Amino acid sequence: MKCDLQIKAVNNHFKKKYLPQIILFVLLIISLVVISFTSPYFLKWYNIKNILDQSAINILLGVSMTLVICSGGLDLSVGSIAALSSVVMALAIHSGFSLEISIFICILVGTICGLINGYIISCININPFIVTISTLWIYRALTLVLTNSSPIYGFPNEFSVIGSGSFMGLPISFIITLGVVIFGTVLFHKTKYGKYMIAFGCAEASLKRVGVSVNLYKISVYVFSGILAAVTGIILTSKLNCADPLAGYMLEMEVISIVILGGTSIKGGRASIVGTLIAGLLMGMLRNGLIMNGIASYYQQLLVGLILIFAVILSERDKLCKGS
Amino acid sequence: MSDEVVLKISHLSKYFGNIKAIENINLEIFKGEIVAFVGDNGAGKSTLMKILSGEYRPSSGEIEIFGEKVVKFNPKSLIKKGITTVYQNLALVDNLDIVSNIFLGYEKRKFMFFLQHREMKMTAEKLLKNLNINIPSLESEVGELSGGQRQGVAIARAIHQGGRILILDEPTAAMGIKESREVYKLIKSLSKEEITVLIVSHNIQQVFDVADKVYIMKRGNIVNQFKTHDTNYNEIADIILGEYAAC
Numbered sequence: 394m395k396c397d398l399q400i401k402a403v404n405n406h407f408k409k410k411y412l413p414q415i416i417l418f419v420l421l422i423i424s425l426v427v428i429s430f431t432s433p434y435f436l437k438w439y440n441i442k443n444i445l446d447q448s449a450i451n452i453l454l455g456v457s458m459t460l461v462i463c464s465g466g467l468d469l470s471v472g473s474i475a476a477l478s479s480v481v482m483a484l485a486i487h488s489g490f491s492l493e494i495s496i497f498i499c500i501l502v503g504t505i506c507g508l509i510n511g512y513i514i515s516c517i518n519i520n521p522f523i524v525t526i527s528t529l530w531i532y533r534a535l536t537l538v539l540t541n542s543s544p545i546y547g548f549p550n551e552f553s554v555i556g557s558g559s560f561m562g563l564p565i566s567f568i569i570t571l572g573v574v575i576f577g578t579v580l581f582h583k584t585k586y587g588k589y590m591i592a593f594g595c596a597e598a599s600l601k602r603v604g605v606s607v608n609l610y611k612i613s614v615y616v617f618s619g620i621l622a623a624v625t626g627i628i629l630t631s632k633l634n635c636a637d638p639l640a641g642y643m644l645e646m647e648v649i650s651i652v653i654l655g656g657t658s659i660k661g662g663r664a665s666i667v668g669t670l671i672a673g674l675l676m677g678m679l680r681n682g683l684i685m686n687g688i689a690s691y692y693q694q695l696l697v698g699l700i701l702i703f704a705v706i707l708s709e710r711d712k713l714c715k716g717s
Numbered sequence: 718m719s720d721e722v723v724l725k726i727s728h729l730s731k732y733f734g735n736i737k738a739i740e741n742i743n744l745e746i747f748k749g750e751i752v753a754f755v756g757d758n759g760a761g762k763s764t765l766m767k768i769l770s771g772e773y774r775p776s777s778g779e780i781e782i783f784g785e786k787v788v789k790f791n792p793k794s795l796i797k798k799g800i801t802t803v804y805q806n807l808a809l810v811d812n813l814d815i816v817s818n819i820f821l822g823y824e825k826r827k828f829m830f831f832l833q834h835r836e837m838k839m840t841a842e843k844l845l846k847n848l849n850i851n852i853p854s855l856e857s858e859v860g861e862l863s864g865g866q867r868q869g870v871a872i873a874r875a876i877h878q879g880g881r882i883l884i885l886d887e888p889t890a891a892m893g894i895k896e897s898r899e900v901y902k903l904i905k906s907l908s909k910e911e912i913t914v915l916i917v918s919h920n921i922q923q924v925f926d927v928a929d930k931v932y933i934m935k936r937g938n939i940v941n942q943f944k945t946h947d948t949n950y951n952e953i954a955d956i957i958l959g960e961y962a963a964c
Contacts, residue, residue: 474961585824588817592810599808603822603878604793662812 413656413707414668421675435685442564448677449566450625453671454648455620455655456577462652464593464614465661466521469509471622471648472641473532478502479626480536481634483545492549500623506532507619511612529645536638540704545636556632557674566628573621577666590614594661650697654704676700721748723786723913724769724800724882729763729765729778738764740935742778750909751904751922756934757957765934766884769915770802771795784927801880805887806869811860815852816841818859819874840844848903865896869903882913889923901927921953933957944963 429436454471461468482499486492506528513524557566581587589610592600601607625644630636653659654676655668676697683693722745729742729942741759746752753801754762767773767778776788781787782798792802809818816834819841825833838855850869852862859870876882885904889897904927907914918924924931925945933941933956941956 410934450738560836585826588810588813588821588824588832592821596808596810596811599810599821602792602804602808604791604796604800605822662810 407480408509414665414671416707417655417668417675421483421671421678424675424678424682428685432682432685435682438562440681442559442562444674444677444681445567446564447681448590448673449564449570450628451647451651451676452670452673453570454618454621454625454644455651455673456573456612456666457621458645458648458652459655459657459664459666459669460577460581460590460614461521461618462594462618462649462657463661463664464590465597466514466593466611467525467649468510468615468616468644469522469525470506470528470532471618471625472644473529473536474503474506474619474622475629475641475644476638476669477506477532477536477558477626477716478623479636479640480540480545480638481628482627483548483628483630484539486552487545492552496627499627500620503619503621503623503626504616505619506622507616508612509620511520514615515608515611527532533638540636540638542638544638546634548630548634553633553634554631556628556630556634561651566632569624569628571689573624574670576668581664581666586610590664591662594658594663596662600700647676650701652702656704659705696704719748721912722746723748723782724915725779725781725782727779729768730776730874731768731773732776737937744938744939744942745934746913746915748913749908750930751759751914751916751928753916753918753928754934755918755921755924755931755953755957759936760934761937762934762935763886766802766886766915766917769800770884771793773798778834783799797838798882799879799881800884801875801878801882802884803868803871803875803886803888805910807867809867809871809874809885812858815845815862815870817856818870819844819877821874823878827854840877841873843899844877845869848873849906850903860888863896864892868892868896868900870916871882872907876907876912880912881906882915884915886917886918887919888916889918889920897923921950921957925950 443547478499481502482495485498514521629640651672655672657664724746726744730740731738768775771790771792816838827835843856931943932939
């Protein structure tokens, strides 16, 4: 009897933890097979490289967004931080700073932006949606002011390697993303940080009562988000060889979409970085497949919306079943 | 129960502006004793417990735990002194497993950052076994457990935090008869381990089943105290409801 209960508990645990990712992975394989039948170029290595390159930014930002949403928060300002930090980096390069120092300044800008978001959200206790939608406008406006709304061109040749180069056949942007995914997964599953993010999402008061410095951890997740937004800014600038003040516009929406599709609960307290990785690849592949088949871009948006609704219904199925 | 005083409260008062929450509380509690605080809403039970758990700083008075005077009033320093609290809502994280909940805030780590999952699981298993708490799988999320099992996990966590004096705030609120019995059995077993238990409860009848001593609070003061075998339910209810009955 006790053994039966144990098996049931382990099954429940497995279902809750891994089933959404397994479903997503199966969906990824099915899509891969179907699209490869409709387009002969889809499975060519250069196209696969293209998909990995296109998906890299969404997945990269998805890692920090997964942690932010898991902690019960939201960061709508990532696209604006990416633009602001890349513009400051471009201005630093043009002012004669070395590439390394300019990249450091870029990451510093991302860190400060994240720190501002985190401080207002945790120490002044303002809703993350309100704070980050405000800073979305502020950081974007600062970017436009600094550049007089014109793109900045002209970077050292070696800078383009980050966005356009490849190593052992894989795009460097995707290798950076994979590194961040591994770091994020270890952080989430192997350190207390991940446990605290889950606790923030569903029982913040419990952490306070065991004496955890709640504000410090809360700020750190927005700082992490700001740093990854700055890294995104570096990759985007390197890819386009231009620091565009409008770069990363609406990027946050795509990132939030893949995070939710990956099985992270929008209410917080449940997350999967591997799910975010699979969802990012699936989205990238579907977009690429639709383009390959000559389908107009507005149908791509329709598809993204439909998949998202389907994913949310799937993740809420337990509650819907209980309700009925 | 021994003669060692583990908790001594002298002239303890707490005011919120001009409003008196508790005034001039004096008491001594012994090692392994199970003590219940009963009283109507607004009697000051929760304020007293919040001071003891470090959530509030007293306006005046002194608290000594194991002979040491408390200077800092915050949850962490009170836990360090050996007082842990199991709140009415249990303060558990439903989406985390049992082991993570027991170790929340006190995780075992190697190389500074990495959790020692295996060691934590073994310690949790041993702790739950010692307390006779039956849970099918430690992998289960706390949200999937019954009320009694959740209370067990919360008590196990409090003991793991080093609690030698345990405050239980309404330990059987919203529980069925069977689950309440399990919890009271667990509380009795804590006393055998020489853990002192302070219970705050509205349920006088259930308190009688488990406590050695009952303190009756009214309008911020302790108005009476009894050993449970020297009194009965009606006497305590009469004291609590005295003035209402007179009306």
